[in-house]
Amino acid sequence: MGEPAVLVTGATGNTGRVVVEQLLTAGRSVRAAGRTTESVRRAFGDRVEAVALDFTDESTWHDAFTGVEQMFLMRPPQLGKPKREMIPALEYARKLGITQIVFLSLQGAEKNRVVPHAAIEAWLRESGAAWTFVRASFFHQNLSTVHVSDVRDRNEIVVPAGRGATAFVDAEDVGAVAAVAILNPDDYRNTALTVTGNEALGYARIAEILSRELGRNIAYNRPGLLRYLRHARRQLGLPWGMVMVTAAIYTTARFGMAAGLTDTARTVLGRDPIGFAEFAHRERRVWGPEE
Template sequence: MAGEVILVTGATGNIGRVVVEQLLAAGQRVRAAGQTAESVKRMFGQRVEAIAFDFTDEMTWPDAFHGVQRMFLMRPPHLGKPKKQIIPALEYARARGVEQMVFLSIQGAEKNKVVPHAAIEAWLRTSGAAWTFVRASFFHQNLSTTHLTDIRDRDEIMVPAGRGVTAFVDGEDVGAVAAAALMNPAAHRNTAWTVTGNEALTYEQIARILTVELGRPIRYARPGIFRYFWHARRTLGMPWGMVFVTAAIYTTARFGLAGELTDTVQQVLGRPPISFADFTHRQHEIWNPAPTANETK
């Protein structure tokens, strides 16, 4: 199996990057797919086979799936219509011999039919391929990417989760679980893993942890759903598809449906998950960038 090539979609993203690095560390051959081959090469150099891939562009499919039996599947956030925008590429992949698909899904996808992940899971179950669902809870990294400017520039967290708790998880842990499934298909065949950290937190608690780490007050704004729509579109610049998906995810927390914890990380990786406090310490400079030379004059 070590001689086979493994395709990783979304290779330059928070989770895809971890999957690639884990596979490379284990001596696997990796075909890393991103928006452009150049962006992949900038991240991984010559250690991977770098390709451009687009689920909606049939011209990119042959090079991506040729000779591939195992793949990591990540839905690009802006593709909100999986039956039209993603599944045709997966049908092509299956017809070309892809036998295992490890899919980055979300916690509760089996209960929340609104999210696009549910349709992809349903297709995979009947595809004839071996599947593994890595159902991640809310990523720590969403606060250092999607909501970076809110925290860094406005000292606030603007998500419509109410007082509900969320089972946060670190992308490093999620990517490592996905890589483990790719490297040992038999042990993870047709299995749905829900991957969480070991603590469920409210956004008030998240704000307090950030306040301590960053040394300045961070406020949880607790917006309603329509205020969040406005903020996500006008301030964060999200496409509408991403606005609706993220709103659905936050609403599950608001209704008390996002706090379930699992021991998947310990079970699969043999170590405890990374805590949110550890993550904030590791990423401190993202929210507290060092002043530039001009700013210090």
């Protein structure tokens, strides 16, 4: 018999998709978990074992966790209280035999107790499972997903980051690093990997790059925290938990705490990380307007 399948949570997301594809390319079997089995099958067809997983619904846990030893763990953005909403499921997974968890965390989570990732990291350290924290800096993809309507429809970037620089990273690189940790568990056992791109950019510079790529002016007027909170709720429709987490992340950038760069991507992957300009060119169609 071959190796047990690897459980990938958040399999249809930006990072989870990359993890799935990297593992399949390496010849591993994948149990891909999403909100529904249908969404997983639409993404991957019959190349994976599709399961539905809801960390807050105990009836989904058995099928997701049984018979796997390794897991890529992603916190669903809407779950802002992990001690109540996620850790019971993770404790169940440990009882069923999961021995390695590679967790998609956040740059600086070890110093920022406000973010939910910190509580999950703390639990993992005491869980008895081998863990790897893949602490990602701010994703390029946040501008093509969460904030896509701001750029596409309103020609602006609305984040309360002031003049602070942010160490952006591409989900392609983060997912690839996570897959390496799964494929080489002994090399990354009980290790925290902070994954960034190779440049820290302020949002004024991000707006310049997008303006050039899209052929129209994208503005960044350094909005304050209160404007962001209202905008995130009313215009972006984010749940309050996600509003507060993102506000905390942008505030760290405002105070100059999000610009730290690492060479983790280059060291682990053996290549340069994807820069924001390359990402903007690759994904330019998502910011329309539609043709």
